[in-house]
Amino acid sequence: MNSIIQYFKEITQGVGSLLRGMQVTNRYFFSPGKIVTQKYPDNRKDLVMFERFKGEVVMPHNEKNEHKCTGCGICEINCPNGTIEVISKTIITEDGKKKRIIDKHIYRLGMCTFCALCVKTCPSNALAFSQEFEHAVFNRALLIKTLNKPGSQLMKGVE
Amino acid sequence: MSNEWLILFFLVGALFVGVVVVFAGFVAPKSTNLQKFEPYECGIPTEGVTWLQFNVGYYLFAILFLIFAIETVLVFPWAVVMKEVGLTAFIEIVIFFVILGLGLLYAWKKHALVWE
Amino acid sequence: MEEIIKEVVIGEQEEYVINMGPQHPSTHGVLRLVVSLKGEIVKNVEPHIGYIHRGIEKMCESITYTQIIHLTDRMDYLSAMMNNEAVCLAVEKALEVEIPDRIKIIRTIMSELSRIQSHQLFWASFGMDLGGQTCFFYGLRDREKVLDIFEETTGGRMIVSYNCPGGLMYDIHPNFRKRVKEFIKYFRGVLWEYDAILTGNVIFRERSIGIGTLSLEDAISYGITGPSGRASGFSCDIRKHEPYSAYDRVQFNEVLYNEGDTYHRYLARIEEMRESMSIIDQLIDNIPEGPYFVKMKPVIKLPEGEYFQRVETARGELDVFIISDGNKNPYRVKFRSPNFVNLGVLNHITKDFKIADLIAIAGSLDFVIPDIDR
Amino acid sequence: MDKTQLGDFVKSLKPDATVIEGKQYTEVTVADTDLHSLAKKLRESEETWLDFLVCLTGVDYGDNFGVIYHLKSTKHGHMIVLKTRTSEREKPVLNSVCDIWKGAEFHEREVFDLLGVKFNNHPDLRRLFLDSSWGFPLRKDYVDDINIVSK
Amino acid sequence: MLLNTITNTLVTLSDPWWKVFYDFSSLTKGIDEGLRSSLSPFWAVTVEMVIIGILFLLFYAVIGLFLVYAERKVCAFIQNRLGPNRIGPYGIFQTVADLIKLLFKELIPIKNADSFLFNLAPYIVIIVNFMVLAAIPFAKGLHAIDFNIGIFYVIAVSSMSVIGVLLAGWSSNSKYSLIGAMRSGAQIVSYELSIGLAIITVVILAGSLQLSEIVEAQRTGWFIFKGHVPAFIAFVIYIISGTAETNRGPFDMAEAESELTAGYHTEYSGIKFAFFYLAEYINMFIVASIASTLFLGGWMPFHVGNWEAFNRVMDIIPPFFWYIGKTFFVIYLIMLFKWTFPRLRIDQLLTLEWKYLLPINLVNVLIMAFLVLMGWHF
Structure with missing residues (x-):
């Protein structure tokens, strides 16, 4: 039972x-x-990422096309997997002194692990993260980027 | 429509599949990649023979099923005439079901209803 | 009669060997299980791993201690916070650095949040392994809220790289407290759905109770830690036994069961989410002000010696064993990853269960393949 | 037992073992031939009852290989570090502890795979992560110009 | 000529043209007579066959595509998602696009497969689909073949589709498929009985096997209300075993994607895969329409005993919509099962059948017979 x-x-x-x-x-x-789903490519316009979002490393330039990178290479040393390569050149300044400035700041997005060590350790705060997240390209070569813009100068007062 | 029309539905189904498959055979691409013809096993070549003697484990269920399926042959006609025949039919089916149920109970108690 | 039937049913036959994985929906990554079957019954399971072996231990030997952090993220990507913390604690212990309370408490909250999101994903994928697809979406829906909290503070969702030797990479975001509280409130409100859809469901219970039972002796002998071990009654919570960060100042229960089956491994994780929420509740209002990192030398050199740090991740005990020869690079780094050890028991507990049970058991051990392969 | 008591106890079991009271745990170094018997005693003695193999690490020391066992007792809560070294580099061989701790099976396969240390009496000693075309990558003299990019 | 016949028929109808939607028999009869009067008997039959064939093909395709779309939307809403939303408004042409894609995909012949059986399997499942659809009463007068053993025919034929599944899995030369096929074999022996006995419960009440008569018998009230508790239990059992019959979750052991990747149709590609997919949905439709015919009154509007005015109002809605509404209600239930429950294990399927459904069903039939005997039903 x-x-x-x-x-x-x-x-x-x-x-x-x-x-x-x-x-x-x-x-x-x-x-x-x-x-909860978003219609992603349609909402591109009003899609706001968080301000700290690690999209890709960029070198902010001001309106006079000046950046803060002195070419010291600390970011290159700190990068765990060789994403960054700083190529510097020597120029002679107006007052006749020799000075090393940055020629090319090469950033390989395809290798970057977004550990933020370059941004954190930069002594002059020359690097930052952008909120850009649409990295897809058809050619891997396009992922190798030069961060300093052509013709850009070192910002005044940054040593 | 009369029952002979059933052949029509058989034909429609067969034609539907046949025509579409033939059409797909014309328009679909054909690959020469031999890897594609391998049976799927998560990307690893199959080991041994596929068609082996296979322990399906429901043999007893199949036998029981057979008994109960034959039982339906009686129950369906009974169900149709149940209303008209009345009490006799009811008593008959009670006896019939009790016998069936006892059989099921026996199988249950003998642990035949456990997957081996 | 019975004997005859038995003879018919059980005939001798060859083994039926079938590959599950590396491309299989429920091996959660590139795990390959070579399964020997007899009918539907699993006779032997042999894990083949290494499809994503990256040699993290070898790579660690050529980079500095600060740089190791970004590799540990990629081991058990669901417990990235805890993995980072393990390395940081080991380095800090070696250097004998005093860590302020603020950092300790933030680390603890972050660890518990990532434990919650890891268990949410477990719930989601476990439900899907058993055929309940909706679980997956509910689990991910709720997990998204934790990831948003991470993203706001750390800039990353799974690969956070948040801890660093000596503290944290960034201070917490001003919204952090508010968002965590919102999340806890929200998640307490939806947790009953988890129970309604899976925990209480009769099909789920039938599928998981009594399946893949692991005894306490075997759990200890195999070294099964984390919720999987605690479901067998193995009291192995490092947070209780060797408290690190702020675990010595919070009240929480170590979730222990004695049954050790699939259902209780599942239940242990659900209960741990509740415990984690109560830990966060105790800490979230008590974050003291102060710096978020301790000033360290630019290049960290550990004094010669051996350093061992145990940390409780979402899947069990993660040990970092650093052998230093005094250089800026470690001489040898060993990660005792919980998943790697837990995988060892799979064959033992799946024997004589069915294929469907194999999936359930493997799901309940909650593997993260990159952590197995390292 | 605390660290000193543990050390003394191990000393009484195996007088020729080297016992150091480390910062964290008692560290015991034994010869490779004595390893298995000592491990078995540590596992089975009521006083130590080290039933949980926490971690098994293989290290390349240059001249030879070391294997380090972190053991814990779930009953008493104490931990001990057991160390041993192989006698040579060319053909490193140790005794397996699989029969004492079942979990050692995977750990030892990993050490075999990455360092090439053979374990006697291991039930299933095969490579774990890599296939046989690889060398033993955790050895310090391992060279792989294609896959290892050093800065 | 055909159009002429139809318009002629419509014109000659005594009632207004829209009355056709309440009773299709006069329309079909009119077309039949019109064709027979203008053509020789052989050609009249041929033309009729072609018309019916095309109508059923269209119906089949539309229902199949719509159900696939509906399932995606339903599961999306259940899971807090949007579901298909790209092709057409609300993504309604998504399944059409998928069908076209599948049509143009490669048909891969598997090495060492039993190619005859491999190719035969889709024919079996689709033909079975069509043959069952022939017996379903869609509305008053809209009923291809009204067998006198209608419901018996339906369960007999529809259970054959499992043989297609079995063949597909067996012939594929893949281990996953084989296990899937063996599981579908277990399903044959499990759900057949309870589906039969659940139907018998209704047959006792109706006293007929003819589907049109069963519907007609529900003029005064649907069987689920007429038959009290036993009819409701039979309905629940029917839905459970019907879900099992269609190989849908939580009974989708034969395809069990988390265990067997795709089970019996792992090796099928392109349009041959689509046939299995389509057949699964049509099977679901068939199960749902049988459920609505037997338990929910088929195309019969909702009537309550003596409430004449209420019944009038209910009669305004054409029978076809009643039928579709009820069928889709049952389809929604079946979809809800799939998207809520975890999958059963194969031995649990048998346990459920033999230890729960079958004994309950046997007792249920007896109770129903007793109710009918005493005349205690409505």
Whole structure:
């Protein structure tokens, strides 16, 4: 007798648990307001990333096309996997002194692991992360970027 | 429509598949890559023979199923005439089901309803 | 009669060898299991790993301690915070640096958040392994909220690189407290759905109770840690036994069960989410002001010696063993990754269960393949 | 038991073992031939009961290879570090501890795979991550110009 | 000529043209007579065959494509997603696009497969689909073949589609497929009985196997209300075993994608795969329409005993919409099952059948017979 009671108890409990699950899914079916997906390429315009989002490393330039990179190479040393390569050149300044300035700051996006060590260790805060996240290109060569813009100068007052 | 029309539905189904497959055979690309013809096994070549004697584990269920399937032959006609025949039919089916149920209970108690 | 039937049913036959993985929906990555079957019954499981072996231990030997952080992120990417923390703690212990409370508390909150998101993903993928696809989306929906918190503060979602030797990479975002509280409130509100859809479901219970039972002796002998070990009654929570960061100042229960089956491995994780939330509750209002890092030398050199640090990640005990010869690069770094050790028990506990159970058991051990391969 | 007691106890079990009281744990160094017997005693003695093999690390020391066992007792809560070195570099061989801790099977396969240390009596000693075309990458003299880019 | 016949028929109808939607029999009869009067008997039959064939093909394709789309939308909404939304408004042409894509995909012949059986399997599942659809009453007068053993025919034929599944899995020369095929074999022996006994419960109440008569018998009330508790239990059992019959979750052991990747149709590609996919959805439709015919009154509007005015109002909605509405309600239920529950294990499927559904069903049939005997049904 006990086993029969147990048998029916199992059935009612089982069916009850199934109904509880269906209650949840059914509720979501009838509440379209809870949809969480975004229509991604359509909402590009008003898609805001977090300000600290590590998209890619950039070198901010001001409106006079000046950057802060002195070409010291600390970022290159700190990068764990050789993403950054700083190529510097020597020029003679107006007052006749020799000075090493940056020629090319090469950044290989394809190798970058976004560990932020270059940005953190830069003594003159020349590097930053941008919020750009659409990195896809058809040619790997396009992932090797030169961060300083052509003709850019070292910002005044940065040593 | 009379029952002979069933052949029409058989033909429609067969034609539907046949025509579409033939059409797809014309338009679909054909590859020469032999790797594609390998049966799927998560990217690893198959080991051994596929068609082996296979322990399906529901042999007893199949035998029980056979008994119960034959039982349906009786129950379906009975169900149609149940209303008209009345009490006799009811008593008959009670006896029939009790015998069936006892058989099922026997199999249950003998642990035949456990997947081996 | 019975004997005859038995003879018919069980005939001798060859082994039926089938590959599960590396491209299989429920091996959660590139794990390959060579399964020997007899009908539907699993007779032997042989894991083949190494498809994404990157030699992290070897790579560590040629980079500095600060740079190791970005590699540990990529081991168990669901416990990135805890992996980072393990290396940082080992280095700080070696240098005997005193870490301020602020850093300790933030690290603890971050660790617990990442434990929650890891268990959420476990819930999601475990449900999917058992055929309940909706679980996957509910789990990911809730996990997204934790990842948003991470992204706001650290700039990364999974690969956070947040801890560094001596502190943290960034200070917490001004919204951090508010968002964490919002999340805890939200998640307490939806946790009952998890129970309604999976925990209480009769099909789920039938599929998981009594499946893949691991005894306490075997759990210890195989070294199964984390929720999987605690489901077998193995009290192995490092947070309790060797408290690090701020775990010595919070109250929480070590979730322990004695059954050790798939269902209790699952239940242990669900309960751990609740415990994690209570830990966060205790700490979130008590973050003291102060600096978020301790000034360290630009190049960290560990004194010669051996340093061992145990940390409880979402999947079990992660040990970092650093042998230093006094240089800026470690001489040898060993990561005792929980998944690698847990994988060793798979064959033992899946024997004589069915294919569907194999999936359930493997799912309940909650493998992260990059952590196995390292 | 605390660190000193542990050291004394190990000393009583195996008088020729070197015992150092390290910063964190008691560190015991034994000869490769004594390893298995000492490990078995440590596992089975009521006083130590080291039933949990926390970590098994292989190290390349140049002249030879070392294997370091971190052991923990779930009953007493103490930990001990057991160290041993192979006698040579060319054909490094140690005794397996698989029969004492089942979890050692995977650890030892890993050490074999990455360092090439053979373990006697291991039930299934095959390469784990890599195939046989590779050398033993965790050795310090391992050269791979294609896959290892050093700065 | 054909159009002429139809318009002539419509004009000669005594009632207004829209009355056709309430009773299709006069329209079909009119077309039949029109064709027979203008053509020789042989050609009349041929033309009729072509018309019916094309109509059913169209119906088949539309329902199949719509159900695939509906399933995607339903599961998307359940899972807080948007679902298909790119092709056409709300993505309604997504499945059409998929069909075209599948049509142009390569048909890969698998090495060492039993190619005859491999190619035969899709024929079986599709032909079975069509043959079952022939017996389903869509609306009053819209009923291809009204067998006198209609419901018996439906369960007999529809269970044959599993043989297609079995063949597909067996012939593929893939281990995953083979295991899937063996599991579908287990399904044959599991759900057949309970689906039969659940139907018998209704047959006792209706006293007929003919589908049109069963619908007609529900003029005064649907069987699910007429039959009290036993009819409701039979309905639940029917839905459970019907879900199993269609190989859908939580009973999709034969394809179980987390275990067997795709089970029996792992090796099928392109349009041959699409046939299995389509057949699964049409099977679901068939199960749902049988459920609505047997338990929910088919195309019969919702009638309550003596409430004449209420019944009038209900009669305004054409029977075809009643039928479609009920069928889709059942389809939604079946979809909800799939997207809520985890999958059963293969031995649990058998346990469910033999230890729960079958005993309950046997007792249920007896209770129903007793109710009918005492005349305690409505």
